[in-house]
Every structure is written in structure tokens, then in C-alpha cells.
Amino acid sequence: MFSKTLHISTSPHIRKGVSTDTIMQNVVWAMMPVLIFAVFSFGINALLVIVTAVVSSVLTEHVLCKWSNKESTISDWSAVITGILLGLTLPPIFPLWMTFLGGVFSVAIGKFVFGGLGYNLFNPALVGRAFLQAAFPVAITTWQSAFLEGRFFSISSSVLAFPFAEPKVDSISGATPLSAFKFDHVMTDSSDLALGLISGSTGETSAVIIILGGIYLIARKMMNWRIPVSILSTVFVLSGILYLIDDTIYPSPLFMLFSGGLMLGAVFMATDMVGSPITPLGVVIYGFFIGLLVVVIRVWGGLPEGVMYAILLGNALTPQIDNFIRPRVYGTKKTKS
Amino acid sequence: MKDSFKHGVHPPENKEETNKLPIRQFSFAPLIILPMQQHIGAPSKIIVREGQEVARGQVLAAADGYMSVPMHSPVSGTIRKISKVPVISGQMTEGIFLESFHSSGQEVSEGSPISVDASPEQILKGIQDAGIVGLGGAAFPTHVKLKIPDGKSCEFLVINGIECEPYLTTDHRVMLEQADDIFMGIRYLLKCTGAKEVIIGIEANKQDAADLLTQKIPAGMPVTVKVVPVKYPQGAEKMLITSLLGKEVPSGGLPIDVHAVVVNVATTAEIGRLLPHGQGIQERVITISGPGVKKKGNYLIPIGTPLRYVLEQVGAADNISEVYMGGPMMGVAVSNLDISITKGTSGIIVFGEQDINKTDKIFPCIKCGACVGACPISLNPSKLGILAKAEAYETMADDFHLMDCFECGSCSFVCPSNIPLVQYFRLSKSILRKRKTAKPAAVNV
Numbered sequence: 001m002f003s004k005t006l007h008i009s010t011s012p013h014i015r016k017g018v019s020t021d022t023i024m025q026n027v028v029w030a031m032m033p034v035l036i037f038a039v040f041s042f043g044i045n046a047l048l049v050i051v052t053a054v055v056s057s058v059l060t061e062h063v064l065c066k067w068s069n070k071e072s073t074i075s076d077w078s079a080v081i082t083g084i085l086l087g088l089t090l091p092p093i094f095p096l097w098m099t100f101l102g103g104v105f106s107v108a109i110g111k112f113v114f115g116g117l118g119y120n121l122f123n124p125a126l127v128g129r130a131f132l133q134a135a136f137p138v139a140i141t142t143w144q145s146a147f148l149e150g151r152f153f154s155i156s157s158s159v160l161a162f163p164f165a166e167p168k169v170d171s172i173s174g175a176t177p178l179s180a181f182k183f184d185h186v187m188t189d190s191s192d193l194a195l196g197l198i199s200g201s202t203g204e205t206s207a208v209i210i211i212l213g214g215i216y217l218i219a220r221k222m223m224n225w226r227i228p229v230s231i232l233s234t235v236f237v238l239s240g241i242l243y244l245i246d247d248t249i250y251p252s253p254l255f256m257l258f259s260g261g262l263m264l265g266a267v268f269m270a271t272d273m274v275g276s277p278i279t280p281l282g283v284v285i286y287g288f289f290i291g292l293l294v295v296v297i298r299v300w301g302g303l304p305e306g307v308m309y310a311i312l313l314g315n316a317l318t319p320q321i322d323n324f325i326r327p328r329v330y331g332t333k334k335t336k337s
Numbered sequence: 338m339k340d341s342f343k344h345g346v347h348p349p350e351n352k353e354e355t356n357k358l359p360i361r362q363f364s365f366a367p368l369i370i371l372p373m374q375q376h377i378g379a380p381s382k383i384i385v386r387e388g389q390e391v392a393r394g395q396v397l398a399a400a401d402g403y404m405s406v407p408m409h410s411p412v413s414g415t416i417r418k419i420s421k422v423p424v425i426s427g428q429m430t431e432g433i434f435l436e437s438f439h440s441s442g443q444e445v446s447e448g449s450p451i452s453v454d455a456s457p458e459q460i461l462k463g464i465q466d467a468g469i470v471g472l473g474g475a476a477f478p479t480h481v482k483l484k485i486p487d488g489k490s491c492e493f494l495v496i497n498g499i500e501c502e503p504y505l506t507t508d509h510r511v512m513l514e515q516a517d518d519i520f521m522g523i524r525y526l527l528k529c530t531g532a533k534e535v536i537i538g539i540e541a542n543k544q545d546a547a548d549l550l551t552q553k554i555p556a557g558m559p560v561t562v563k564v565v566p567v568k569y570p571q572g573a574e575k576m577l578i579t580s581l582l583g584k585e586v587p588s589g590g591l592p593i594d595v596h597a598v599v600v601n602v603a604t605t606a607e608i609g610r611l612l613p614h615g616q617g618i619q620e621r622v623i624t625i626s627g628p629g630v631k632k633k634g635n636y637l638i639p640i641g642t643p644l645r646y647v648l649e650q651v652g653a654a655d656n657i658s659e660v661y662m663g664g665p666m667m668g669v670a671v672s673n674l675d676i677s678i679t680k681g682t683s684g685i686i687v688f689g690e691q692d693i694n695k696t697d698k699i700f701p702c703i704k705c706g707a708c709v710g711a712c713p714i715s716l717n718p719s720k721l722g723i724l725a726k727a728e729a730y731e732t733m734a735d736d737f738h739l740m741d742c743f744e745c746g747s748c749s750f751v752c753p754s755n756i757p758l759v760q761y762f763r764l765s766k767s768i769l770r771k772r773k774t775a776k777p778a779a780v781n782v
Contacts, residue, residue: 002648004690007658008670010760012746013686014348014503020700020753076700118701118754224706278706278719322720329738330343330575330714331588 023222024077030213031084031268037209038202042092042144043151045159046202052096054083056103064112078117082106085125085269088203089261089308090132092144093156097163098136102128122315123272126308133308143176143199176200178260181251182304193258200260207263214267223271226280230287231266231294232257238295250299262294265307275315282318282325290314342576345568346711346747348503348666350542355626355633356506360514363620363638364650365412369435371397371641372422375679376470377477378404380431389416394445394616397433406468406478409617411639412437423676425662425669435641448615453521457529464525464608468617468680473497473508473572473601474663476681479608482600483529485593492596494532495581496523496605498539498546499565499572502664505684507622508602510635512539512546515606516553522609523560530598535560537602538581540567569666570745574599576713588741618680629657629687638678645674647685659688666746700754708748708758714741718748718758725761730769739765 038046061079065072073079086106090099106128114120133140142158176199177188192198196206203210217223235256242250256262270276270290277286290310297306373380381398382405385391391410398408414437422432451463465480485491496519500508512519523535539547541564551562565571565580575586577599584595592599607618620640626633631652638647648657661668662682708718716738724733733739739762748758 002645002653002655002657002674004656004658006660006670006672006674008672009659010757010763011661011665011667011669012348012750012759013659013661013665013668013670014750015755016346016348016751016753018753019698019755020703020705023703023705023753116701118703273703273705276704278704278709278717280710322717326717327709327715329588329716329741330579331585331590331741332738 018222021076024081026217026220026222027081027268028077028084030216031081031088031203033209034088034203034206034213034264034268035084037196037206038088038092041146041196041205042202043148044153045144045151045156046092048096048155048159049090049092049094049099049202050084050087052099053087053090053103054080056100057083057086057107060104060107061112064108073116076117078111079107082111082124082128085123086128088264088268089125089129089201091140091142092202093142093158094132094139095136095161096159097161098132098139101135102132105131118274120274121319122312123269123275126269126312126315129308130312141179145199146197146205176260176304177255178298178304181255181259182298187251187255188259190252190254190258193255198259201264204261204264207258210263210267214271217271223267224273224276224283226283227271227276227287228266230284231270231291232262234288234291235262235294238292239299242295242299256295256298260298260305261307265311266290270311270314275318277318277321277325279322279325279327281327282321285321285325286314286318289317340580341566341568341571342579342713343715344711344747345570345576345713346750347567348569348750350567351503351626352506352509352542355504355624355635356509356543358506358510358634360510360622360635360637363636363642363647365437365639366642366646367437367439368417368643369412369414369437369639369641370422370432370643370675370677371408371411371435372424372430372432372677372679373398373408374424374430375408375476375640375681376406377475378402378406378481381405381408383419383431383433385416385419385433387416387419390414391416391435392446394447394619396617397435400465404478404481406465406470406480407617409468409619410435411619411641414438423673424679425671425676427672433641445616445619448617450615451525451612453524453528455528457531460525460529460612463612463615464529466615466617467608467611469604469607469611470680471601472603472607472621472680472683474667474681474683476679479600479604483526483598485530485598489593490596491530491532491593491598492534493582493598494523494526494530494535495577495592495597495599496535496537496602497572497574497577497599498537498543498550498602499577500543501540501567501569501572502666502668502684503569504626504686505624505664506626507624507635507683509543509546511603511606511622512543512550515610516550518606518609519550519602520553520555520558520560520609521613522605522607523558525608525612526598526600526605527558532598533559536581537562538571538577539564540571541565542567569747570713573713573743573745575743588738621678621680621682623678623682624684625651625687626684627686627688628692629654629660629689640678640680642678643674644671644676644678644685647678648674648687653687654689656690657687658690661686666750667744697755699756702754702756705753707751707753711747711751713745713747714738714743716742718752718762721765722756722758722761725765730765730772733765734769739769742766
């Protein structure tokens with residue numbers, strides 16, 4: 001009777017059963033519609049850019065793990081997310097060799113040097129993109145118009161540019177709504193913005209699809225809803241106030257919400273659990289800070305877009321937020337800090 | 338006032354397989370093995386000798402000081418051997434091997450009864466003499482808990498009928514079947530604590546028990562039955578006080594600091610049943626459940642019954658691979674089937690090989706905050722876990738309230754990265770305790 005050796009473990013002996021790799025996979029599923037729309041509106045160029053970013057991120061993670069004699073961590077899916085996010089933030093006609101370099105940089109410098117998943121201070125994809133923005137300022141602001149004819153069959157020569165060759169500016173390029181506003185003061189229709197009938201980075205153009213992905217993750221309790229809500233409402237209120245003060249200088253709050261990388265950033269990047277605060281109040285402060293920076297950079301900064309820097313600075317603030325915002329512990333009078 | 342404490346978790350309850358089954362007497366094992374350390378405090382001191390014949394209910398071991406309780410014979414039989422016996426911690430402790438008489442009537446010997454009109458001191462002494470300890474699982478000597486320290490006063494007597502651990506249904510059945518004993522126990526408790534008001538706390542999944550007890554409240558007794566939401570760890574003393582009284586027990590303090598005393602409902606019933614007859618604890622109600630056993634149920638099992646015998650009787654599968662004493666959230670995994678049932682055993686949960694579906698893969702902490710949203714006392718388990726790995730135990734205690742953690746395991750339960758957070762905290766706390774008691778010369782161990 002009872003011949004088996006008993007398995008012992010420490011309590012609790014039951015688990016809720018949602019694991020980290022499941023969460024990561026679900027984030028990937030939630031981004032799929034965004035990815036599909038990116039390919040639909042920008043064609044094969046966008047597909048190549050995104051696939052290259054994913055391949056280089058996953059490959060970098062695998063190689064670095066092997067190189068440091070650790071078990072490969074690609075099965076936790078976080079490198080896939082980094083790759084997709086990086087791809088979604090790049091222009092559709094971004095040269096592939098630069099994209100590849102961006103993926104390597106994201107994972108190696110954005111994540112691996114900090115100690116891998118969970119230890120990184122910043123969102124790895126944004127670290128990679130910040131590097132690309134600094135290294136290739138022209139290429140990263142060369143956009144393709146959406147819904148070009150033949151976009152599914154013709155690959156832009158810029159995408160296939162040789163490493164270190166000066167890429168040719170393609171004839172298919174078009175201005176993003178934010179740069180049109182910043183430099184030419186041209187306002188794009190906000191329904192075009194919401195639906196994504198515009199030019200921009202591969203994955204940032206359709207706010208509606210991004211929001212649906214976010215709702216999916218929030219419903220599955222895999223995303224902190226407070227982060228996008230806090231960022232978006234801050235942007236809406238602040239830019240609303242400016243718009244009321246002078247609507248000839250300042251863009252409308254709806255334009256601010258639906259243009260550029262704000263929606264993509266607020267839903268899929270600022271919500272990266274590793275780089276955001278851990279308490280509900282901390283998260284709201286973090287979101288407010290990001291929203292504030294987005295408005296400040298867009299309105300008064302030299303760049304048309306500020307979401308990337310706003311989120312990176314929000315990530316930088318996170319450890320301090322967690323240090324100062326501590327819930328009152330049961331049975332104690334005040335927060336001890 | 339909010340009707341429950343903050344945060345907490347909702348593990349699957351798994352109570353429906355046993356909560357309708359009445360308490361049944363378990364058979365007497367041919368050999369009873371009684372460890373002397375079944376409670377918190379000093380082990381009982383054996384007062385019988387090998388070869389001696391003893392009657393059921395007879396005192397076999399006396400309390401060794403105030404922080405100890407006596408041990409009564411669960412069966413009539415012969416003392417075969419006095420030697421070391423295994424206990425659940427994996428250690429060996431002093432114990433008695435008792436061969437029970439076959440087919441004897443198993444009449445219980447009576448001692449001197451304690452009346453409800455006795456003085457508080459006499460009642461406390463009676464509770465100690467009956468060998469009563471917290472039957473919820475902690476096995477803390479009840480008379481020590483009930484002693485109101487000088488300068489403090491007790492207003493509220495809280496009877497804990499929460500039973501928030503999955504699978505367990507012993508308190509539920511005790512409330513349904515032993516209501517009279519419970520109210521008799523409350524009479525004794527009112528007398529010895531001086532409480533003005535009694536609140537029986539019951540989780541909403543035991544509405545039938547709440548209804549029955551409400552109906553049976555004796556005239557003139559200041560008792561209210563309160564139903565609270567189903568949420569783990571609702572049954573933890575501090576959480577229950579918050580849910581019922583809207584007060585927080587101060588950090589490092591005891592319920593009496595908010596004028597409350599909390600007693601488990603089965604312990605209360607036992608006081609009400611034993612004291613009028615001057616008897617001691619010989620058996621207790623235990624839920625046996627889990628996918629690894631056939632005859633699930635709530636059984637009245639003699640203390641000292643070997644676990645192996647229990648599992649054979651309830652038709653446990655041969656390939657059982659995990660057995661827990663207590664519930665799955667805070668219970669202890671058994672490594673050796675030769676240990677016995679003790680006063681603190683509230684449940685035996687059995688899993689067969691095919692029922693184990695665990696991934697033991699541990700991912701890094703991704704700071705998702707699930708643990709922060711689960712901790713009933715608002716600690717930051719994520720941060721504490723990182724500090725534990727860095728062996729920064731003093732920082733954990735000084736800046737992050739480690740010592741307030743009562744190890745409910747909610748953080749580990751929700752952690753998507755499978756980090757054994759509560760185990761880190763148990764170890765950190767014991768390391769800190771050792772450092773505190775260590776002599777200054779040995780501090781840097």
C-alpha cells in the first residue's frame with residue numbers, strides 16, 4: 001500500500017494558474033489585430049519591418065543566454081513582445097538592417113545588461129527605438145503614405161537598403177498628422193485618425209484597433225487599466241485646457257489623443273509591468289507624468305512626437321514612485337517611508 | 338463600515354463534496370501513536386509507564402507548566418512503548434505507543450466537572466486540564482489565549498466559524514451538528530473573558546449553519562451571527578476582527594488590544610462538551626478529501642491514529658503522491674505516512690499522481706502587482722521577495738513590515754511567476770529570530 005515516494009512542497013499547495021508566459025502570450029495575441037492592420041494599410045514593407053524586428057529580438061535573447069551559459073529564456077515570450085513593439089513603432093519603409101540593429105539593441109542594452117526579464121528599468125523596445133532615432137534621424141522620420149496601390153507586392157528600395165549606404169528617400173513618403181501640424185499647421189480629420197486612414201509608424205495608426213486589444217487584456221486581468229486611462233485622460237484634459245485658451249495655436253484634444261504613438265504607447269508600452277509602478281496610486285501618478293510630458297513635448301518641444309521619451313522618463317521615475325507610494329500596512333498608523 | 342477586510346484571494350472552494358456529509362465516528366486503530374508535542378509550548382510530561390493498562394479519557398501526560406496542556410488517552414488499551422515518534426515537521430519527539438483493546442466498549446472515564454458558575458480562574462484551569470488547544474490548526478493552548486492580561490479588558494468574544502481554507506468542512510459540520518455544545522461553550526467563554534457581546538462570524542457559503550445558529554441562540558444570551566463574504570484569508574484572526582468589528586489590530590499586537598478575543602467554533606464546542614463532564618480531548622473532527630481518496634467525509638478520529646491507517650480506511654489510491662495536513666493554502670505536506678493525527682489536524686487532503694498538474698518553472702518577478710493586490714495586510718510581497726533574495730532581512734523587517742506577515746500564502750497563490758514568496762518570508766523571519774536570540778559574538782553567521 002502507498003508505494004510511491006510522497007512529493008512534498010511548501011504551502012500554498014494550490015496556485016491560481018495564470019503564469020507569466022501565459023500573460024506574455026496574451027499580450028502577443030492582443031497585438032495581432034494591430035499588426036494585421038499595419039500590414040493591411042502599409043503592405044509588405046510593414047510586414048518585413050515587423051518580422052525583422054521580432055527575429056532579431058528573439059535571436060539576440062537566445063544568443064545572449066547561450067553566451068552567458070544560461071538556459072534560453074525565449075520561451076517566456078517577452079522577446080517576441082519586444083520585437084513586435086519595436087516593429088510597430090518604426091516607419092513602414094524603415095531599412096531592414098537598421099530594424100535588425102534596433103532589435104539587437106532593444107534586447108541587449110534595453111534588457112539583458114540589466115539582468116533580463118523583470119530587472120530592466122526601461123521598456124526594451126523603446127530603448128531600441130530611442131537608439132534608432134538618435135542614430136538614423138532621417139530614416140526614422142521618413143514615412144510611407146497609407147493604402148498605396150500595389151503595397152502588397154512592391155518592396156520599397158529604402159527597406160532593402162544596404163547597411164551603411166545612405167537610403168534613398170522614397171517617392172511614396174507622406175507626412176504624419178503630427179508633423180503636418182507641427183511644421184505646416186495642417187489639422188487632420190479626427191475620424192481619419194481614429195480609424196487609421198493616415199500615415200505614421202506601422203502600428204500606431206489605428207486607435208480603435210489598439211483600444212480593442214487593450215480591452216481584451218484588461219478583461220483578462222492581464223493589464224492595469226489605470227495606466228492607459230490615466231495617461232489618456234491627462235493628455236485630454238491638459239490639451240483641452242490649452243485648446244480652450246487658444247484654439248488657433250493649440251491642437252484639439254481629440255487630435256492629441258488619436259494622433260501619433262500615444263494610443264499604442266499608452267495601451268501597449270506604458271503598461272509593461274516591469275517598468276510601471278506596482279501600486280494603484282503609483283500607477284496613476286506614473287500615468288499623469290507620462291501624459292503631462294506628451295503634451296509638453298508635442299506642444300512646446302522641438303519634436304512633433306514625444307510619447308517615446310515620455311514613457312522612458314516615466315519608466316525612470318517608477319522606482320522612486322514605488323519608494324514613496326506605499327500603501328498603509330494593516331495595523332499601522334502611517335505609511336513608513 | 339466595510340463588511341470585509343482589504344484584498345485577499347478566491348481559491349476554488351472544493352467544499353461541496355463533503356459539506357453535506359454528517360460527522361461519522363472513525364474506527365479505532367489497533368495501535369495509537371501519541372506524540373507529546375501536539376501544541377505550541379512545552380511538550381506534555383508522560384505520567385504512565387510501559388505495560389500499564391489505561392482507560393479511554395485517562396490522563397496519560399500532564400501539562401508541563403503554564404504554556405502546556407495535558408494529553409488524554411484516546412482509547413482504552415495497554416501502553417506498549419514510550420519512545421521517540423515521528424511528527425510532521427520531520428523531527429522525532431517523545432511519544433507513547435498505545436495498543437487499543439479490541440472490541441471494548443470504549444467507555445469514557447469522567448473527571449471532576451466544571452460548572453458554568455465556576456470562577457474564571459477555575460474555568461481556565463478546566464480548559465487547560467481538558468487539554469484544549471486551538472482546533473482551527475494553530476494548536477495554541479486555549480487557556481493561555483483566553484487569559485485577559487492585567488490592565489486590558491475584553492468587550493467582544495468572536496467565535497470563528499469562517500473556515501476559509503478550500504476543501505475543509507469540519508467547522509461547517511460542527512456548527513450544524515453541535516449547536517448546543519457551541520452555546521454551552523460560549524457560556525464558559527463569556528464567564529472567563531468577561532466579554533459583553535458575542536459575534537459568531539460565518540462565511541456566506543455556510544448560510545445553513547448561520548441560519549441554524551441564529552435560530553438556536555438561547556434567550557438572553559448576547560449573541561449575533563454575522564455572515565461575511567467568502568474570501569481567503571477571512572478566517573485569520575486579524576482579518577475577521579476587521580470584517581466583523583471594523584477595527585484593525587495594531588501591528589505587533591493581539592486582538593485584546595482592540596478588546597476582542599477570537600476562538601475557533603470547534604474549540605468552543607469542545608469546551609462546551611468536555612467541561613461539564615470534566616473530560617479531556619480524545620478525538621477531533623477532520624475533513625478527509627481531495628481527488629486521491631474514495632470515502633471523502635468528515636470523521637471523528639481519535640487523536641494519535643496513524644495517518645497510514647486513516648488513508649487505508651478511506652480507500653486512498655495506491656499511487657497517492659501528495660498529502661497535506663490542514664488545508665491546501667496553509668497546510669503542511671506530509672513526507673512520512675507514519676506520523677499520526679494530532680489535535681491541530683483539521684483536514685487531510687490527498688492528491689494522486691494523476692491529479693498533480695503543477696508547473697514548477699519559476700520566472701523572474703515581472704512586478705505585475707498581483708501580490709500587492711492580494712496581500713490582506715497591504716505588504717509589498719514583490720519587494721520583500723527581491724530583498725529576501727538579496728538576503729536583506731533587516732531591511733525587510735525594518736522598512737517593509739516583514740514581521741506583520743502571518744503567512745497566509747495569498748501572494749504565492751496569485752504569483753504568475755510561481756515565486757515561492759511566502760516560503761521566502763517564513764525563512765527570512767526565522768533567520769531574523771535566530772539572529773535576535775544569538776549572542777552578539779555569533780551575529781555574523
